[in-house]
Amino acid sequence: MQKSKVYPWYFVLGSVLIYTVLSVVPGIIGIGYSFTDWSAYSPDLHFVGFRNFLEVFSENNDYLRYITNTVWFTIITTIAKTGLGLLFAVALSRNIKWKNFHRGILYLPSILPILVTGLVFTSILNPKTGFLNEFFRAVGLDFLANKWLVDPKLAFGSVMAVDIWRGVGYIMTLLIAGILAIPDIYYEAAAIDGANAWQRF
Structure with missing residues (x-):
C-alpha cells in the first residue's frame, strides 16, 4: 500500500525538478537582486533596500x-x-x-x-x-x-x-x-x- 502511494511521484519528480531549477530558483534570485544595485555590466553588488522600487514610482520615471x-x-x-x-x-x-x-x-x-x-x-x-x-x-x-x-x-x-x-x-x-x-x-x-x-x- 505504501509503495503504491509513493510510485506516482516518480512521474512528476522530473518535471518538478526542472521547473524548480529553471523557474522557481531564478525567480527567487531575481527577487533578491531587486533589492540590490547589481548590474550585468558591473560585478559590484550592494544591498539598497526598496530604493529601486521607489525609483520606479518616482515622478521622473x-x-x-x-x-x-x-x-x-x-x-x-x-x-x-x-x-x-x-x-x-x-x-x-x-x-x-x-x-x-x-x-x-x-x-x-x-x-x-x-x-x-x-x-x-x-x-x-x-x-x-x-x-x-x-x-x-x-x-x-x-x-x-x-x-x-x-x-x-x-x-x-x-x-x-x-x-x-x-x-x-x-x-x-x-x-x-x-x-x-x-x-x-x-x-x-x-x-x-x-x-x-x-x-x-
Missing part, C-alpha cells in the same frame, strides 16, 4: 508609459492570436490534404524557447545584416528596409508580430480540439433547419 505599452501589447496580441488561431482552426479542422502537416508547422513556433525565438528574430530583423532587409534590397525594395528593432515607431509592432507568430499555433491547437469535440449531429441538424455556413459556424 516613465513607469506609466511602460504599463500603458504592456496593456496595449497584451490586448493587441491576444486579439490577434485568438482571431488568427480561430481562422486557422476552422480551416484545418476540415478534411483537407496535408492538414496535419500544416497544423504541425503552425504549432512549431509555440514550442520554441523564448530565448531561441529572440535570438532568431534579432538576427532576421538586424538593420544591416538581417535576412528581411537583405531580401528587400535584393528585390529592389530598398525603401522597405528599416531598423525594425531600433526605430521607436517600428520596434513595438515588430515585437508584437513576433509574439503573435509564436503564440497563434497554441491557440489554434486548443480551438481545433474544441471544434473536433462538437458532435457532427449538431451541424447536420443546423443544415437541415436551413442554417447557412456562417450560422453553423
